[in-house]
Every structure is written in structure tokens, then in C-alpha cells.
Amino acid sequence: MKKDLISVMDAAAEIHDLLDLAARLKIERGDHERPLDGKTLAMIFEKSSTRTRVSFELAMTELGGHAMFLGANDMQLGRGETVADTAKVLSRYVHGIMYRARSNQMMRELAANSTVPVISGLDDLEHPCQALADLLTVKERKGGLRGLRLVYMGDGNNVCNSLMLAAAAAGMDMTACTPEGRMPDRAIGDKAAALAKETGGSVELSHDPREAARGADVLYTDVWVSMGDGTDSVMARSIFSPYSIDEGMLSLAAEDAIVLHCLPAHRGEEISAGAMDGPQSAVFDQAENRLHAQKAVLHWLLR
Numbered sequence: 001m002k003k004d005l006i007s008v009m010d011a012a013a014e015i016h017d018l019l020d021l022a023a024r025l026k027i028e029r030g031d032h033e034r035p036l037d038g039k040t041l042a043m044i045f046e047k048s049s050t051r052t053r054v055s056f057e058l059a060m061t062e063l064g065g066h067a068m069f070l071g072a073n074d075m076q077l078g079r080g081e082t083v084a085d086t087a088k089v090l091s092r093y094v095h096g097i098m099y100r101a102r103s104n105q106m107m108r109e110l111a112a113n114s115t116v117p118v119i120s121g122l123d124d125l126e127h128p129c130q131a132l133a134d135l136l137t138v139k140e141r142k143g144g145l146r147g148l149r150l151v152y153m154g155d156g157n158n159v160c161n162s163l164m165l166a167a168a169a170a171g172m173d174m175t176a177c178t179p180e181g182r183m184p185d186r187a188i189g190d191k192a193a194a195l196a197k198e199t200g201g202s203v204e205l206s207h208d209p210r211e212a213a214r215g216a217d218v219l220y221t222d223v224w225v226s227m228g229d230g231t232d233s234v235m236a237r238s239i240f241s242p243y244s245i246d247e248g249m250l251s252l253a254a255e256d257a258i259v260l261h262c263l264p265a266h267r268g269e270e271i272s273a274g275a276m277d278g279p280q281s282a283v284f285d286q287a288e289n290r291l292h293a294q295k296a297v298l299h300w301l302l303r
């Protein structure tokens with residue numbers, strides 16, 4: 001039976017194996033096996049992308065396969081053909097589908113109608129490949145994951161949702177620190193809390209950025225207004241500015257804390273230039289690690 005990766009939950013049981021595989025493929029880059037010879041990944045984008053597009057295409061090439069970029073507006077999907085029919089047709093041609101979708105409902109509809117693995121390149125609920133790259137980065141910098149305190153600051157969005165699940169699956173102590181009206185998805189929070197009980201980790205919600213930042217091993221943030229989110233930018237500044245990661249907040253964290261951001265970043269908003277470009281930032285390692293983490297995912301699902 002085919003497997004998909006549309007939620008971190010789809011990979012929760014394999015998370016440590018996937019991170020180990022990603023780390024090996026990173027070390028052996030240019031010299032590792034090419035198990036996807038003759039395989040093609042269709043990549044459907046309903047939203048714009050730099051990292052997801054480039055890293056998936058490169059990952060397929062370096063694993064011996066081929067990736068095909070499909071902008072939704074250049075397909076019949078953009079003219080009303082259903083997601084279900086698109087999934088059925090693409091399944092007759094390709095070996096896997098990477099989908100950056102407008103909604104989790106469309107993602108699930110595509111996966112339900114596809115006979116080949118479907119990998120999420122983000123939807124409005126989750127961004128699982130980003131979370132794998134995030135944990136790979138923490139593991140590289142800190143030498144492990146279990147027992148580390150990861151604090152996410154800002155909007156309780158798709159990145160935050162997937163990070164809660166991934167951190168819980170890895171046995172980390174995760175705090176999602178958001179304004180009251182912008183908390184992460186409640187059902188995902190419940191799943192993450194249940195998962196953390198099994199792994200010895202923990203999941204907490206907070207609205208107090210200074211208290212949450214105290215002693216953190218990892219401080220993580222994302223843009224205040226995500227793609228497709230209608231929040232007004234003046235309103236966003238008033239809600240989110242106390243959650244901005246700057247030098248003051250960083251001074252509350254552990255002395256050797258690292259700073260993460262999934263990018264693209266807005267310096268002077270959710271993160272200061274000093275935090276983003278300073279010695280504690282692992283942001284560009286994190287961006288590079290999208291490539292290695294996704295290679296592990298493709299290896300796992302398409303080989």
C-alpha cells in the first residue's frame with residue numbers, strides 16, 4: 001500500500017530513522033546511492049516557493065530521478081478540473097506527487113485519489129517537510145533532540161502545527177508561544193500532547209514571550225502574515241511585536257541557544273537583523289537542510 005507524508009503524524013514512528021538517513025545523505029552528498037533512477041516526481045504549486053521548489057527538484061536529481069514543476073495556473077486544475085481527477089491522471093504517469101496546496105482539504109482529496117505517494121510541500125494546516133529539516137538542524141547543532149526546549153514564537157500557523165508534532169515525536173519539550181487569538185490548531189495540539197506522553201517529551205502553550213524564552217535551547221519564529229492569510233499588516237504588528245526574536249529575547253534563552261526561521265524572513269518584524277544574521281543563527285543551515293531531509297523522505301516513499 002502506498003504511503004503519504006501529508007502530516008508529521010505520517011512519519012512520527014520513523015522520525016529518528018528519517019533524520020539519521022538525512023544526516024547520512026548530507027555527509028555523502030555527491031557520492032551516495034541514486035535509488036530513484038527512472039522515477040519522476042510531479043510538483044504541483046498553488047502558492048509561490050523558493051526553498052521547496054528548488055530543494056525538491058535538486059533532491060530528485062541527486063537521487064537519480066527527475067522532477068516536473070507544475071504551476072497550478074498552467075494546468076487544467078487552474079481552470080476547474082478537479083483535484084481528484086488530477087490525482088488519478090498524474091498517478092498514471094509519475095511515481096510520486098509533491099503538492100503545495102491552498103488547503104489541507106485539497107491535500108487530503110489529492111492523496112485519497114492518488115495511487116502514488118503524496119508529499120506535502122505545505123498547506124494551510126501543516127508543513128511537515130519543513131519540520132523535518134528543522135529537527136535535522138537542531139540535532140546537528142545540539143548533538144541530539146530528547147529533552148531540549150524548543151520555543152516557537154509568533155503565529156500558531158502551519159509551521160507551528162508541524163513543529164509541535166515533530167518535536168513531540170522526537171521527545172523534545174516544545175512551547176508554542178502565541179497571542180491568544182492566534183493559537184495553533186487545537187486537534188493538532190492534542191495529538192502532539194498525546195505523542196509527547198509516549199516519547200517523554202512535552203507540549204505547552206503560552207502567551208508570555210519573555211517567560212517562554214527563558215532558558216530555551218532553540219528559539220524559532222515565522223512571518224507574522226502567512227501566504228494567503230488575510231491579516232492586515234498594521235494589525236499583525238500590534239498583535240505580534242512582543243513575540244519578535246531580537247537580542248533582548250535571545251539574552252533570556254540559554255547561552256548556547258540557536259535561532260531558527262523557516263524563511264522567507266522580514267527583518268525588523270518577527271526577527272531582528274542581529275538575531276537573524278548573528279552567531280546564534282542556524283537559519284541558512286536550516287534552509288539547506290530542506291534538501292537533505294526531503295531526500296530522506298523521497299528515499300523512504302519512492303524507492
Ligand code: CP
Nearest residue numbers: 049050051052262263
Ligand atoms: N520555508 C518554505 O517553505 O520556503 P518556500 O516558501 O520558499 O518554499
